[in-house]
Amino acid sequence: MPDIALETEPHEEAGLLTDGFHLLIDALKxxxxxNVYMVPGIPVTDLGRMMQSEGMRVLSFRHEQHAGYAAAI
Known part of the structure; x- marks a missing residue:
């Protein structure tokens, strides 16, 4: 059986995994x-925190209509 040479050096990209929240934040930046106007909830609570830690101003509202009005001004 022929010897098979395996590549043992790790790829540089292997440590650069990310999630959708970081991709969204990078795109917004x-x-x-x-400024980000949002209606907080379980699916996006962490997103709001991550945006704030990246220096974005996150404004939270209880109703989508209010967030839309605030963003329009």
């Missing part, structure tokens, strides 16, 4: 978004 690339588009120079500074």
């Amino acid at each position: 690339l588009n120079e978004v500074e």
Whole structure:
């Protein structure tokens, strides 16, 4: 049976895993978004915290309509 050479050096990209929240935050930063208007809830609570830690201003509202009005001003 022929010897098979295996690549043993780790790829540089292996340690650069990310999730959707970080991708969204990076996209917003690339588009120079500074203020985020949101309705907090279980699925996006961590997203709001991550945005704040990245320097974005997160404004939370109880109703979508109020968030829309605030963003329009």
